Amino acid sequence: MDLAPGETPRTTRVLLPLALPGAYDYLVPDDLDLRPGDFVRVPLGPREVTGVVWDPLPDTAETKPIDPARLKAVVSRFDAPPMPDMLRQFVDWVAAYTLSAPGAVLRLAMRVPQALEPSPRVTGYRLSGHKPARMTPKRERVLEMLHDTGPELARPAREIADMAGVGTGVVKGLVDAGALEAVDMPGEAPFPEPLAAPDGSAAGASRLNDTQAQAAADLAQRIGQGFSATLLDGVTGAGKTEVYFEAIAEALRQGRQVLVLLPEIALTPQLLKRFETRFGAAPAPWHSDLGQKERRRIWRGVAEGRARVVVGARSALFLPFTELGLIVVDEEHEAAFKQEEGVIYNARDMAVARASLGGFPVVLASATPSLETVVNVQRGRYQRLVLPERHGAARLPDVEAVDLRADAPERGRWLSHRLVMAIGDTLAAGNQAMLFLNRRGYAPLTLCRTCGHRFECPNCDAWLVEHRFRKELQCHHCGTRAPTPHACPECGTENSLAACGPGVERIAEEAAERFPEARLAVLSSDLLHGPAATQEAMAQITRQEVDLVIGTQVVAKGHNFPNLTLVGVVDSDLGLTGGDLRAAERTYQLLHQVAGRAGRGEKPGRVLLQTYMPHHKVMQALIAGDRDRFLEQEADERHAAGMPPFGRLVSVILSGPEQGQVMDVARELVRAAPQAEGVRVLGPAPAPIALLRGRYRMRFLLKTVRDFPVQKYVRAWLGAVKVPNAVRLAVDVDPQSFL
Template sequence: MNNIASIAISNTTRKFDKDYHYIIPDKYIGSIVPGMRVIVPFGKSNRLVEGYVLDVLESPEVSSLKEISRVIDEKPVLKENMIRLACWMKRQYICTYYDTIKCMLPPGTGVSSTKVVRLKKCEGGFKGNIKKIIDVLAECGGEMEYEELKKQVNTKTFAKYINNLKEQGCIEVHEEFTSKVKEKYVRAVYLAKPWEEVVYDIETNKIKNIKHIRILELLAENEYIPVGDIVRFVGVSAGVLDTLKKKGYLEFEDIEVTRDPAANMPYERTLPMKPTQEQQVVIDRVKSMLDSGEFNEVLLHGITGSGKTEVYLQLIGHCISMGKQAIVLVPEISLTPQMVNRFKGRFGEDVAVMHSRLSLGERYDQWRLVRDGRTKVVVGARSAVFAPFDNLGLVIIDEEHESSYKSEIVPKYHAAEIARQRCIMENAVLLYGSATPSVETYYRAKTGEIELLEMTKRANNMLLPEVKVVDMRNELNAGNRSVFSRCLQNEIRKNIDSGQQTIVFLNRRGYATFILCRNCGYVLKCPYCDVSLTYHSHEERVICHYCGFTVKNPEHCPKCKSNHIRNFGTGTQKIEEEVKKQFEGCTVIRMDLDTTTGKNSHEEILRKFRDDNINVMVGTQMIAKGHDFPNVTLVGVLAADSILNTGDYKAAERTFQLLTQVAGRAGRGTIPGRVIIQTYNTDNYSIVCACEQDYVSFYNNEILVRKNLQYPPFIHLASVILSGVNDKQVLNRALFVKNELCRHFKDNGSTAQILGPLRAPLAKIKNKYRWRIVIKCEESDKLIDVLTKVSDGYYSKSAKNSVALSVDINPVNML
């Protein structure tokens, strides 16, 4: 008889993060299974906390153990495959059980407790504050939340009085546990009599009111109708429904409704297209991998427009026919509406959507559909990799090179690493897809670690767009001070005149990148971060893009009081304004982080651009990937070399990827595309190769640089950031951490290169100074072991230390 539960406690530090054993009370034996949430007493004070059942065991010796207090769930929220994944993540990313489990559950499902004080008896004879407590409770019906009662009584010794009353048996204090998000129910009506009886009553004039008849006729065609809908359709008040209920014609019932984010998204059912020769080769090979029922990993390197999505659709169709399930990851939330349309069109209601722009209720309901086996396909952003399927057959990572697949908060996981581990555990196939694969993934393919499949032709047999590079130094020499080269100006005008669409890409939002006083040289900076403030013209404010600090745009220099202060640099807001100014009558739409804060703003902007045939779309990297607009024939890239100067070892790779991806938006219809790339650095290999759409040449150049400088994929990289409000204290702690790293690497006999501590490239964020240590190590396991010992040792010795330590293994952002 399994009478012991192994439980992970929520919200603990790593010091206390381990399996705790609790007795399963007799009433719960047989009903508690791994993956359920329970409430248990924890610590010396036996405070009630939430925990997750990791395993159920049998033990004859239970005398020293505490009992589970209550069970939260009727069915597990974690399946056994997800529990195994959580255990792997805990070690891999040096975090707690709860950190990993939070990734797997929709937000809002966490349990919060509320203390409630209830009056049991009131015999009188009390005085002072104790009488006040009794009186307040009596006035509120004998029950009140602990914190609200404390606020109303307003005494420093409140807890003492409460304990006194508890001992006398006058009150009881208990905890209630609730979640923010729950199932949604609506009040609905249905016919309480057989339709034949209703028809008879209508024909014999027993029912004479026309609105009553219309309500009953509507219900005859539908099993249930929500009260709100029927009131709106027929134009009656809810009281009319009450009247029909009293006469015995209707009954009310609360029914559960699923909050579907794609409910109002139109889609047409589609059939599989006839594959091209290259597509067929890929489909056949991956199908054979699926049929084997074993773990396989494959990179699909297909140029932009080669039809990778159709390949995905046909492979998922095969996966479903085998009785298995599939996950499709997309890098940007802005891609999801388009991808959802494609997948809904092919697979209908078998598709669930998971990404962070959904409401809490929508995310909860989509998660439950997946957990309960009511869908077969999940399409979503990074978090969708945790979709709770129990018969996974295929995971597809579209645009696998994208940095947004890496989490910037604990646990700092990469979706590709999670997907790979899931596929290993569940014998599934992992398919990476990209026109510009990451150097690390392509290296693994070229060295034979994973299989490489390629598609080198566009699916519609169209040629890749013609790319032209414009040297902006020559434009300046010719007297052109505009952000648009003369060539780009002419091509935009041609497109406007011919009714074709243009995309203008600049990877910098806002209106101006910094504010400078021309009198004293003062640059307006964020007081809490080591970055300049960005000017946003619509709000007439300057904003920090790191912490959100904002002030009105100053009219005078804060330092010298001169009025010679103005904005410099260019962002997407300014480009939007320049397009309107230079091309009279031109329609423009902008897509960046500032215009996509609303829930459905991505869909609305993309729909408007497509359906209203807007002349020009201006945007950041949101517009660079995955979108398919047949009437876009021109792409203009401004400041193509801006990323090259960020001080990141991946700068050249990111430049090549962005330029290639944004260029791929042109010429996807029947009209050939053109791309104009503006740069001051025409000779850099990343720009030259992007213009020629030549990934192999870029890779051959980049892999040599990585090998010479010892960067991934030849070593594993770790970034250790220490941050705090006292700069000197942060540096001292960083030096201590470096010494600890050196000692532990020496002890485990591994070699590592430890660089720093040096100030981080962003030396101050949110009023905290930042010092960075970079570690290069060939052995991943030994790197993780050392970082685990150093991190755990750091916090165990300095639990109240004001200097925080953050570890990121194989970071995608070195800032």
């Protein structure tokens, strides 16, 4: 780069998608005009990497002058839409809040590098207005089809041939005859435009009752009026989706993009179908099962404003929306919104932050809102809209407890007599039933009857779970698998292995014995591979091709089975142990959601909860249908203990391949912990899963008052200790899991 005497070289800051402390300075070549947000190629050591031109540091920032002679120059700029200002602000905000490297957060927004290259182009064909001298029935069919579907619309030759039911030779003949003209067009499928009618209606839209209509109008009025956070609080089956669809319609009318976040991709196909029915076009899906080609198309479509609505998992928060005007977080209470590895963040909370930064509304929808959200409503930070009744003729199911102390199942079985009788009556009446157990596989533990050997994961502090359908043992933490042996590896005794406890496969085995004529379906994440398989399984249930559904939490929410009238929970107490401060809240949410699958049509529903603790506050709240009372009790207990949402928690986890080295770092952290009023540093202590994926784990827990500046404290604390490269340190602000 040639400079005139006394001329100062142009420099720019470039943030790289790497776990680095901040942006790097680079020289700007004379032939490049770079602005914040531009995607560029820059040298880094011996290689070239892709980064983003970042915003200049504020004038108040203390920086050391850099000798330009030490700087390398930007190599090139990509022909791609720049990263929007709001997304860059969001990256910085998430990094500061989660105490993550900004580049690590940027990596979440740059997971589709192929999208930075120009879109591929292909040759399409459309009507030219000239008729060929020679007509055949096939040629006439092609011309009529193109005329009827849009004479100005260009399509590839193969698509024209398929639509008309002819070979591509016919299309090429029409091109040679001058009846079709060639047009340069994008090589990717376009995004259909969702239709938002002026009156808020569209073909197939559900009729809203007065309560729904009032809530929908309230949400619609907030579009374009700046930031607001609204809890859409409705019982299962109350029509929350149809209500927030009206807010989406208003956002589309105002020319804004919309993001709908779902906790699990298993819920995506059903929502896509409902959206297409309401708006006449499917939204763009975003989840981990998409192929690279489709991810590229959607990322680029979002950046260019062609994809108007995206329905996706938590990572969709980092898509490059240019005109985002509404975020909906469906099932906002779900723990699946928490990213537990890498950059550790809660997508629900980050969605609120992104809406606040962008100055637009966010809607949090749930039948069982989190205590954090409820308290934010009480504090006036969030608004609340209530849908207290199910839509149409459906009513909430009756919930009853089955006291297993008095009605214990037969030895070696897991279904009580009362539940078995209820299933029989339900099936005899021509209705469907569901058995719910939130435990995958056949049995959580396998041991040898002769020597007592238990099958453990070699890489984790966890038992290997038997999956009898696949004839293997698997660790549900690291994925380690092994064939189920015929003999004990410890003592060599054959046929001595015993399965302890039930999983859904074992419940299915018992159900098949008790109800041999019933058509069974076992649904869990082990058996449903991707959204398409989930959609087909749910469609079979809806078509009444299944009599008895046995499933884990994949069947607990978001699904509507009109003929399902009975839900039996095999082990209602399963989530109430383990010392998790949210154990009761999560158990209530899960059981309430699965209970909500019953009676969603015109037929009344019934729910039976098998439990050894029928007087527990969770069971009593479910039986009485008194959610608010349960939340009051939870709030009182958390407030007395200074726990979230009335206090703050930060988890610091150390892990490494050598236990002694991890403990040495933990001791250094103890000595370096600053003394401050309003904060307690608890630990170090072995994590509940002290060995995970071959790494030993120790954890600290910071407990502070609600308004304590935890990020500042943790940053100063951890900055005082040098952590060896072999030891990994992870910070979890506002932890949801304590494993």
